[in-house]
Amino acid sequence: LRYVVGITGASGTIYGQRLVEVLLLANHRVDLIVTDAGFEVGRLELGWETSKDNLESNIEFLNRFYASRGVPTENLRVYDLFNIASDIASGSVNVEAMIVVPCSMGTLASIATGQSGNLLERVADVMLKEKRQLVLVPRETPFSTIHLRNLLTVAEAGAHVLPAMPGFYHRPETLEDVVDFVVGKILNTLNLPQDILQQWMGD
Numbered sequence: 692l693r694y695v696v697g698i699t700g701a702s703g704t705i706y707g708q709r710l711v712e713v714l715l716l717a718n719h720r721v722d723l724i725v726t727d728a729g730f731e732v733g734r735l736e737l738g739w740e741t742s743k744d745n746l747e748s749n750i751e752f753l754n755r756f757y758a759s760r761g762v763p764t765e766n767l768r769v770y771d772l773f774n775i776a777s778d779i780a781s782g783s784v785n786v787e788a789m790i791v792v793p794c795s796m797g798t799l800a801s802i803a804t805g806q807s808g809n810l811l812e813r814v815a816d817v818m819l820k821e822k823r824q825l826v827l828v829p830r831e832t833p834f835s836t837i838h839l840r841n842l843l844t845v846a847e848a849g850a851h852v853l854p855a856m857p858g859f860y861h862r863p864e865t866l867e868d869v870v871d872f873v874v875g876k877i878l879n880t881l882n883l884p885q886d887i888l889q890q891w892m893g894d
């Protein structure tokens with residue numbers, strides 16, 4: 692299946708990085724859109740060798756990065772944030788779902804108001820108008836009333852709001868376990884089989 696993943700400049704690039712990995716490992720096609728701030732936060736948080744003005748070298752880096760982890764990259768396509776004429780900007784292209792992870796408050800506001808100011812925002816808008824699955828993973832704390840209103844607006848428009856709020860009842864031992872809690876929740880929302888987050892069987 693074909694999924695669009697958007698990575699914005701909210702903290703938590705690692706969630707998006709991991710979701711892309713899991714989808715590629717399951718042989719899905721991943722159309723990836725990263726905002727300028729997304730590349731910058733990836734650089735700061737994860738040591739990504741990316742910059743905001745060189746898409747070609749960013750693409751090379753992402754391919755190299757996943758290949759070094761044994762992840763097949765032939766189904767990974769990284770889009771230019773400002774190429775509004777990309778195929779996925781149209782509702783006629785059959786995309787299963789879009790996941791924006793992590794989702795900044797800035798991008799959330801743009802989606803909530805239908806701005807479509809870049810390719811990521813446009814695809815999110817297409818998902819809502821076509822009634823396809825749009826999963827937003829917001830990350831900010833505390834929330835202002837503006838953030839909360841925007842979250843309600845997108846939820847009412849049909850988006851799944853799945854905040855990056857890892858639980859601890861599964862007793863995570865590593866950072867990867869914490870990340871996989873959130874990524875596992877995303878996969879559950881997409882109805883994709885997953886074994887990275889165990890179902891809680893009750894106590």
Ligand SMILES: Cc1cc2nc3c(=O)[nH]c(=O)nc-3n(C[C@H](O)[C@H](O)[C@H](O)COP(=O)(O)O)c2cc1C
Nearest residue numbers: 699700701702726728729732795796797798830831
């Ligand atoms: C290290 C770092 C962490 C940030 N964390 C957050 C965050 O958790 N949530 C948020 O909404 N913005 C956060 N920001 C601010 C966004 O990156 C900024 O608002 C940016 O304009 C968002 O642009 P985008 O939505 O196009 O990615 C962070 C910025 C930096 C540099």
